[in-house]
Each structure stands twice: as C-alpha cells, then as structure tokens.
Amino acid sequence: MNSSRERETMEILQMFRGVCAQLAVVALLGAVLFRLYSSTWRTSERLRKSLAKQGVGGPRPSLFYGNVPEMQRIQAKSVHGSGVSGPDREAGGREFVAHDYTSTLFPYFEHWRKQYGSVYTYSTGERQHLYVNQPEMVKELNQCFTLLGKPSYLTKRLAPLLGNGILRSNGPSWAQQRKIVAPEFFMDKVKGMVGLMGESAEQLLRIWDQRIEAAAAGGGDLTAVDIEVDEDLREFSADVISRACFGSSYAKGKEIFSKLRSLQKTISKHSFLFGHNFLGFLPTKKSREMGNLEREIESLIWKVIEEREHDCSEKDLVQMIMEGAAYNQEGLGKALSRRRFIVDNCKNIYFAGHEATSVAASWCLMLLALHPEWQKRVREEVGRVINGGGSILDAESLAQLKTVTMVIQEALRLYPPAAFVSREALEETKVGNITVPKGVCIWTLIPTLHRDPDIWGPDVNKFKPERFADGVTKACKYPQAYVPFGLGPRLCLGRNFALIQLKIVVSLIVSRYSFRLSPKYRHSPIYRMIVEPEHGVHLLVQKI
Structure with a gap:
C-alpha cells in the first residue's frame, strides 16, 4: 500500500x-x-521614426527581420548575369556587354531608389540603415570621420579576414594605425617601388610569351591564344605585394594568398550585407572552417615576420610597420599588441592591395578587349614615351601616360572593386539636412553614383575614357561623385600603390599584345566582398 x-x-x-x-x-x-x-x-x-519625422521614407519593416525577407524576394527575382551576349554578329563582330550591373547584384537598392528617391531608410532587423546617393551628402559623409566609423556588425563578420587592422577599426585605434601605415603609401615611397612592380609585370609577360610559343609549337592557332587572365593578374599583384611588403617573391607567400582567397570565398558564400545574425554565437561548420583558415593565415604571416626580423638588410613596407608599431607601442594600448597590429595590417594590405588591384586590372583588360581603338591609342602613347628616351618603368615616364590614366579612371568608374561606402553613426551627427541618430548605418552604392546620368551625362553606361581628359573635376558635374577609392580622411591608403601598379601592367600588356574577348567569356559580375568577374576574363591574345 x-x-x-x-x-x-x-x-x-x-x-x-x-x-x-x-x-x-x-x-x-x-x-x-x-x-x-x-x-x-x-x-x-525608434530610429526609423526619428528619420521618418525628418521626411526620410522607406519600406515598412517586419517584426525581427526588418526588410530582409523583401530583400531576399527581390534578389531571387533578379536574373543573375543578365545584360550579356556573345559576339554581336550584326554589329560587325563586336561583343556587346551591358555595364550596368547594379539591378542584378543589388536589385533591392535599385527597387527602393525608384520608389523613395536617392535617400531612404530600411531595416535588417538588427540594424536601421540610411541609403544615401546624393553627391553633396556623400561628400559630407566622408568628412565626418570623427562621428562616423565602419559599421560594427559588418566588420565583425569580416574580422577573420581583416582582424583589427586599419580597414575595420574606428576612433583612436584607427587614427593611430593610420599614422603608422599611411606614410608607407605616400607617393614618394610608391615611386621607389616602380622598379619591382616592373619586374613582376615582366615575369607575367614571359609566362604569356611561353604560352603563345607553346601553342605555336604544338600546331595551334598562331594568331591568338586563349588566356584566362584573372589568376595571372592575381599572381602579378601578389608578387608586387610580396616584394613591397616582405622583400620576397609571390612563391614564398603563395600559401598565404591561397588561404586568404579561400577565406574570402567562405565569408562571401552567405550574404553578410543583410543577413541577420541572431544566433551568430552558435558554432557552425562555416564558423569552424573560417576559424581554422584564420589561424593558419596568421601563423604563416607571423612566420614570415619572424624571418624578416632576422634579416633587415632592406627596409620594406612591413619592416617600417614593425618599427612604427614598436615606436608607438604605448599608443596602441593593451587591446592591440605589437604582434596583433602587424599581423592584422598585413592581412589588410594583402587583401586590399592584392585582390582589389588584380580585379581592377581584369576589368580594365576586358574593356580594352571590347575597344581595340583604345588599345591602339595606349600602344601609340607608350611607344612615344619609350622612343622619347624615357623608360616605361620610370616614375617620371609613367606620369606622361595620360591615355593610360584615362582608361584606368574610366574602368574604375564602370567597375569599382569596392561596391559601397559604409559608415555607422558612432554619435548623433548631421549629414546634409538630416540628423542621423546614433547607431544608424549609412550606405552609398558606388556603382549607382558612377552611373547617374544627371552627374555624368546621357552616355553614362558607355566606356568613354575621354571624359577624363581634363581630370576628374571636369569629367562630371560633381567630382565627389567619383569614389573608387573613397573620399576624405578614410580615402584608401593604397590608392597611389594601386594606380601605379595598374599603369605599369596595362601599359606593358598593351604595348606587347593585341587582344579581344574570347567566345568563352561570360559577362557576369558577382559580389564577393568586391565586384569581380564570376567566370573570369577570357581573352584571345596575340603577340605584336
């Protein structure tokens, strides 16, 4: 019982x-x-209502997820890779490529811009955003650097790739890092790197010569060889970075570049622009993969740094960064150790200086392949400079290449590697006539600014380098609307470094080869943290 x-x-x-x-x-x-x-x-x-009171409209958000579901629906409807065809036989064989890719890569921004104008607000659940594409406001946006910083939620997702380096830091940490790193990219320093950039470019040309000779020896087409140029340009740019930073070659740092590329692709597999991250603290297969890559990259970079510390015969970029970090150790503080500072900024330089520059070179060659008349003009200009007693690898001679400069500027207008200028209001701040509350993230879509007919004229989607004949100030109605490297104090530190690289590699390639788009080429820009050709750039290359 x-x-x-x-x-x-x-x-x-x-x-x-x-x-x-x-x-x-x-x-x-x-x-x-x-x-x-x-x-x-x-x-x-609360932030949305604050902006609405000032006349800023935008789509109505849903609970928790904001406008993310709508963004995903709009994205799903867009036709990826639209605006391309093969050779246009009716146009005399010239290939046709539609250069305006914003409606396929970022269709939600374009959809809302047509509804709400060049300034509107939207939500991703966790964050309220302000979209700004008015030139005057963009100019102010880049000048308010003390009250605006890189969006914390976005840079957190990029931390495995960029660490706490200058590309994702804010406030005193950013100012201190810029003070150390910026002088190493001043034009007088970059001019001293022209020789090594030329050597790296010549190595690329030797590889192409060998391919052409091998094709001829094998009974192939003697007129042109099909080359996918992207990886070659990536290796060229990586070799330049390796020589400038570490006093070594690309071969020595090849594993670092390979793993950085893998990490970039892993991060880009899922949208980090508008994906919510409520359960981001939970471990996943993707996060473990990223963590492993991050540790491997940092270990490889530090190994190279340690070798450099024992061999300081030449003062390269990293040697100067190491000295700057040691000298300013007190200013860096406990949160950013000397090792952390050096490794993270090396990761930043690797990514921004290597990946973005090589992609810009690929787009530039694609555009020149479509426009042989500009190849001819560049070739004639390079010939005049060389025959005039100068050297193509001499800094003073490079300054004479006006046509090359125009071509590069126009390529960066149509295909800027960075798609956005993004900022977060660290404190309440005024941008134009709008008081932006603390915590709001501000976005400017660079390709849209670069394609505004009210700024650039009705031929905005045409490749027209002559628009830069008298410089950027005369190329468009508002010079601040041309932002391939950003604006203001947060202007890309490697701007001079990238432009000199592009001048050298484009000049040498065009002076030695003629080329056109291969039938294998499929025009499909894709956003993987930068806008790059999804299927590569295939060219039919012929030695002159």
Whole structure:
C-alpha cells in the first residue's frame, strides 16, 4: 500500500518537474524573444521614426527581420548575369556587354531608389540603415570621420579576414594605425617601388610569351591564344605585394594568398550585407572552417615576420610597420599588441592591395578587349614615351601616360572593386539636412553614383575614357561623385600603390599584345566582398 502511494507521489513529482522544466523553457524563450524585441525591433523602430519625422521614407519593416525577407524576394527575382551576349554578329563582330550591373547584384537598392528617391531608410532587423546617393551628402559623409566609423556588425563578420587592422577599426585605434601605415603609401615611397612592380609585370609577360610559343609549337592557332587572365593578374599583384611588403617573391607567400582567397570565398558564400545574425554565437561548420583558415593565415604571416626580423638588410613596407608599431607601442594600448597590429595590417594590405588591384586590372583588360581603338591609342602613347628616351618603368615616364590614366579612371568608374561606402553613426551627427541618430548605418552604392546620368551625362553606361581628359573635376558635374577609392580622411591608403601598379601592367600588356574577348567569356559580375568577374576574363591574345 505504502509502495503504491510512493509510486504515485513519485509520478506526480516527475510530472510536476516536467511541467516546471517546460515552463522554464517557455520563460527562457519568452525572455529571449523579449530581449530581441527590445534590442532590435524597438530600437530599430525608434530610429526609423526619428528619420521618418525628418521626411526620410522607406519600406515598412517586419517584426525581427526588418526588410530582409523583401530583400531576399527581390534578389531571387533578379536574373543573375543578365545584360550579356556573345559576339554581336550584326554589329560587325563586336561583343556587346551591358555595364550596368547594379539591378542584378543589388536589385533591392535599385527597387527602393525608384520608389523613395536617392535617400531612404530600411531595416535588417538588427540594424536601421540610411541609403544615401546624393553627391553633396556623400561628400559630407566622408568628412565626418570623427562621428562616423565602419559599421560594427559588418566588420565583425569580416574580422577573420581583416582582424583589427586599419580597414575595420574606428576612433583612436584607427587614427593611430593610420599614422603608422599611411606614410608607407605616400607617393614618394610608391615611386621607389616602380622598379619591382616592373619586374613582376615582366615575369607575367614571359609566362604569356611561353604560352603563345607553346601553342605555336604544338600546331595551334598562331594568331591568338586563349588566356584566362584573372589568376595571372592575381599572381602579378601578389608578387608586387610580396616584394613591397616582405622583400620576397609571390612563391614564398603563395600559401598565404591561397588561404586568404579561400577565406574570402567562405565569408562571401552567405550574404553578410543583410543577413541577420541572431544566433551568430552558435558554432557552425562555416564558423569552424573560417576559424581554422584564420589561424593558419596568421601563423604563416607571423612566420614570415619572424624571418624578416632576422634579416633587415632592406627596409620594406612591413619592416617600417614593425618599427612604427614598436615606436608607438604605448599608443596602441593593451587591446592591440605589437604582434596583433602587424599581423592584422598585413592581412589588410594583402587583401586590399592584392585582390582589389588584380580585379581592377581584369576589368580594365576586358574593356580594352571590347575597344581595340583604345588599345591602339595606349600602344601609340607608350611607344612615344619609350622612343622619347624615357623608360616605361620610370616614375617620371609613367606620369606622361595620360591615355593610360584615362582608361584606368574610366574602368574604375564602370567597375569599382569596392561596391559601397559604409559608415555607422558612432554619435548623433548631421549629414546634409538630416540628423542621423546614433547607431544608424549609412550606405552609398558606388556603382549607382558612377552611373547617374544627371552627374555624368546621357552616355553614362558607355566606356568613354575621354571624359577624363581634363581630370576628374571636369569629367562630371560633381567630382565627389567619383569614389573608387573613397573620399576624405578614410580615402584608401593604397590608392597611389594601386594606380601605379595598374599603369605599369596595362601599359606593358598593351604595348606587347593585341587582344579581344574570347567566345568563352561570360559577362557576369558577382559580389564577393568586391565586384569581380564570376567566370573570369577570357581573352584571345596575340603577340605584336
């Protein structure tokens, strides 16, 4: 009898514990949802209403996810890779390529811009955003550097690739890092790198010569060889970075570049622009893969640094950064150790100086392949400079290449590697006539600025280098609307470095070869942290 009552009592206790456990789970879930509601929806809604009171419109957000579902629906409807065909036989064989890719890569921005104009607000659940594409406001946006910084939620997702380096830091940390790194990219320093850039370019040309000779020896087409130029240009740019930073060759740092590229692709597999991250703290296969790559890259970079510390015969870029970090150790503080500072800024230089420059060179060659008349003009100009007693690898001679400069500027207008200027209001600040509340993220879509007919004229989607004949100030109505390297104090540090590289490699390639687009070429720009050709750039290359 007693045992029966005990069993009943135990069963009742177990049921009671089960109910309590369920109630605890429900309570915990309710607390989490309430916190999400308080920290995301209520905050985002407060910011949205603050902007709405100032006349800033935008799509109505949903609970928790904001406008992300709508962005995903709009993206799904866009036709990826549209605006391309093969050779246009009716146009005399010239290939046709539509250069305006914003409606396929970023269709939601274009969709809302048509509805709400060049300034509007939208939400990604966790964050409220302000889209700005008015030239005067963009100019102010890049000048308010003390109150505006890189968006914290976005840079957090890029941390495995960029660390706490200058590309994602803000405030005093950014100012201190810029003070150390910026002088190494001043024009007088970059001019001293022209020789090594030329050597790297000549190595690229030797590889292409060998391919052409091998094709001829094998009974192939003697007129042209099909070359996918992207990887070759990537190796050229990586070799330049390796020589400038470490006093070594690309071969020595090849594993670093390969792993950085893998890490970039891994991060880009899922949209980091508008994807929500409520459960970002949970471990996933992707996060483990990124963590492993990050540790491997840092270990490889530090190994190279340690070798450089024992061999300081020449002062390269990293040697100067190492000295600057040691000299300014007190200013860096405990949060940013000397090792962390050096490794993270090397990662920044690798990515920005290598990947973006090589992609810009690929787009430049694609455009020149479409326009042989500009190849001819560049070739004639390079010939005049060389025949005039100068050297193509001499800094003073490079300054004479006006046509090359125009071609590169126009290529960067149509295909800027960086798609956005992004900022977060670290404090309430005024941009134009809008008071931007603290916490709002501000976005400017660079390709849209570069294709505004009110700024550039009706021929905005045409490749027309002559628009830069008298410089950027005369090329468009508002010079601040040309931002391939950003504007203001956060202007890309490697601007001079990239432009000199591009001048050298484009000049040498065009002076030695003629080329046109291969039938294999498929025009399909894709956004992988930078805008790059998804299927590569295939050219039919013929030696002159």
